[in-house]
Amino acid sequence: MMTTKPLPDGGLSRGLLLLMSVATGLAVAGNYFAQPLLDLIGRELGLGPSLAALVVTAAQGGYALGLILLVPLGDLVERRRLAVSLYAATAVFLLVSATAANGTVLLASTALTALTSVGAQVVVPFAVTLADPAERGRVVGTVMTGLMLGLLLARTASGALSELGGWRTVYWANAVLMALMAVLLRVFLPRLGGDGRRLSYPGLLRSTVAMFRYEPLLRWRAGIAALDMASFSVLWTALAFLLVRPPYGWSESTIGLFGLVGAAGALTATVAGRLADRGYVQAVTGAGTLLLMASWLPIAAGARSLVWLLAGVLVLDLAHQAVLNSNQNVLYALRPEARNRINSAFLTSFFVGGAAGSALTSVVWVHGGWTGVCVLGGTLSAGSVALWLLERITVDRAAAKRPEISVHQGLGPTPTTSTTSTTSTN
Template identity: 85%
Template sequence: MLMSAATGLAVAGNYFAQPLLDLIGRELGVGSSLAALIVTAAQGGYALGLILLVPLGDLMERRRLAVSLYAATAVFLLVSAAAPNGTVLLAGTALTALTSVGAQVVVPFAATLADPAERGRVVGTVMTGLLLGLLLARTASGALSELGGWRTVYWVNAVLMALMAVLLRTFLPRLGGADRRLSYPGLLRSTVAMFRYEPLLRWRAGIGALSMASFSVLWTAMTFLLVRSPYGWSESSIGLFGLVGAAGALTAMVAGRLADRGHVQIVTGAGTVLLLAAWLAIAAGAHSLFSLLTGVIVLDLAHQAILNSTQNVLYALRPEARNRINSAFMTSFFLGGAMGSALTSLVWAHSGWTGVCVLGASLSTGTIVLWLLERLTANGSAAHQDDVPTPVASTANSRS
C-alpha cells in the first residue's frame, strides 16, 4: 500500500496543471497554446526520465534510486511553485517530470517482490495507486487553487514528496540491480536493444503509445471545453472530473486478476474496442454532460485495462531486465501522451471539439489495428523467439 501511494503521489505532479491551464495562462500572461505546452513538457520530461533513469534499477540498489528520485522531485516542485513566468514554470514542470519516474522504479520493484502467481494482482494494486494519483491530481489542484491560488498545490506536493522519500527509505527492503557488470552507456544500449529482440514489446509499445495519446487528447482538451459555454465551470469544478475518471482506475485491479487467470489478451482486445466506443459519447459531450461523463468513464476504464494487461505481458518476458523493459515500454507510452497533448492544442485551435474527437477516435482505432496485427503474427513471433540470441550489453558475456 505504501508503494501504491508513492506511485500515485509521484505521478500526480505531472497533471496538476491540466484543470488550471486557463488560470495559469491569465496570471502569467501566456496564451492557451503555450499553457497547453505545460502538459506537453510534463509528458516529454517524464518520457526522458523513463529512458535515462528508470533502467538504472537494473544496475543500482533500487531503494536508494527510488528515494533519490523522490527527493529530487520535491526540490523541482518548489521551482514550479515559485515560478515568476511561463518559461520557469515550463522548466520546473519538465524537471519535476524527469525525476518523478521514481514511480516507474517502484512498480517493477513491486513486481519483483511479488509471487509470480500473484504478480498481476500486485501490479494492479500498485498501478491503481498510480492511476488514482494521475486522475485525482486534477481534483486536488482544482480544490487547492480555490483556497490559495494555483501555486498552492505545488507547495503541498513538494512537502508530501519529501515525506514520501523518508517513508520509502524507512520501509522498503534493499534490492540490488540485476547485473552490476553493465556500464551506464551499455545499460542504455541494452534498453534500446529490447525493441530489437522482443517483438511483443514492439507491438505493445505501439498500442500503449496510441492509447495514452487518446487519453491525453481528452484530458488536455476538456479544460478548454468546460470553461466555455454551455458549461462555464470553475477550475475546482473541472478538477472534480478526476473523481469521475477515478472509477476507471479500479479496472487495474480487475485486469490484474484476469491476467493471473490467463485472460490477458481478452482484456487488451476489449480495452481497445471500448477506447474507440468512448469517443462516440465524448463527441456528444459538447452539449450533454451525461454523454461526457459516460465517455470519460468508459475511456478511462479502457485505457487502464490496456495498460495493466500490457504490463503483465511484458513483466513476464525477462525478469533480469524488468526495469529496462519497463523503461522501453513506458518511454513509448508517455511519448504517445506528449504527442496527443501537442496535437490537441493544434487541433483545438483550428477545429474545436469536433476536431478533437476525430483525433481521439483515430488514435483509438490505431490501437485496435495494432492489437489485431499482434494476434495475427503471434504464432510466427513465438516461433521466432526460440531462435533469437540473448542481447549483448557491454561485454560478450553480459546478458541484457
C-alpha cells in the same frame, strides 16, 4: 505503523504494497496538476491556450526522458537508494514550480519534476520483483491503481486547492508530500541491488534500446500503448478548454471534479490484473482497445450534454487502464533480470505518445474545436485496435511455426540470460 505481515500467498506485505501504491500515485500527480488549471495559469502568466497546453507537453516529454535515462538504473544500482533519491529531487523541483514567476520557469521546472518523478516507475517493477509470480497481475493492478488514482485525482485536488489558495498551493502541497514519501520509502523498502558488475551506464542505455530489437512483443505493446496514451491525453488536455466555455462555464475546482469520474475507471485495474493472472490478458487488451475507440462517440456528444460526457470519460478511463495493465503483465513476464529496462523502453513509448497527443490537441483545438479533438482521439484509439489485431496475427503465426517458444517471450536472440515465463496469454 505499517504492518509487515505477509500476504496469505507469502508474497509482498500488505502494508508495503499499500505504501508503494500511494508512492506511485503521488509521484505522477505532479505531472497532471496543471491540466484543469491551464486557463488560470495562462491568465496569470500571460500564456495563450497553445502555450498553456505546452505545460502538459513539457510534463509528458520530461517524464519520457526520465524513463529512458533514469529508470534503467534500477537494473544497475541499489533500487531503494535510487527511488528515494528521485523522490527527494521531485520534491525540490515542485518547490521551483510553486515559486515560478513566468511561463519559462514553470515549463522548465515542470519538465524537471517530470524527469525525476519516474521514481514511480522504479517502484512498480520493485513491487513486481518482491511479489509472488502467481500474483503478479494483482500486484501490478494494485500499484498501477495507485498510479492512475494519483494521475486522475491530481485534477480534483488541484482544482480544489486552487480555489483555496491559488494554483501555486497545489505545488507546495505536493512538494511536502513527496518529501515525506522519500523518508517513508527509505525506512520501509528493503534493499534490492541491481547488477552493476555487468554493465556500464552507456551499456545499460544501449541494452535498453536493444530490447526493441530482440523482443517483438515489446515493439507491438509499445505501439499499442503509445496510441492508447495519446488518445487518453487528447481528452484530458482539451477537457479544461471545453468546460470553461459555454454551455458549461465551470470553475477550475468544478473541472477538477472530473478526476473523480476517471478514478472510478482506475479502480478496475485490480480486476484487469486478476483476469491476467487467470490467463485472459489478451482478451483484456482487445476489449480495452475497442472500448477506448467506442468511448469517443459519447465524448463527442458531450460537447452539449454532461451525461454523455461523463459516460464517455468513464469508459475511456476504464479502457485505458485495462490496456495499460494488460500490456505490463505481458511485458513483465519476459525477462525478470531486465525488468527495469523493459519497463523503461515500454513506458518511454507510452509517454512519448502522451506528449504527442497533448501537442496535437493544442493545435487541433485552435483549428477544429471539440469536434476536431474527438476525431483526433477516435483516430488514435482506432490505431491501437489495429495494432493489437496485427500483433495477434503475427504472434500466432510465429507460434505456429515455432511452437516451442512461448508467445510471452520474444522470438529473437536474448542478449541476457532469459527466464522463461509460464504465464498464459490466452
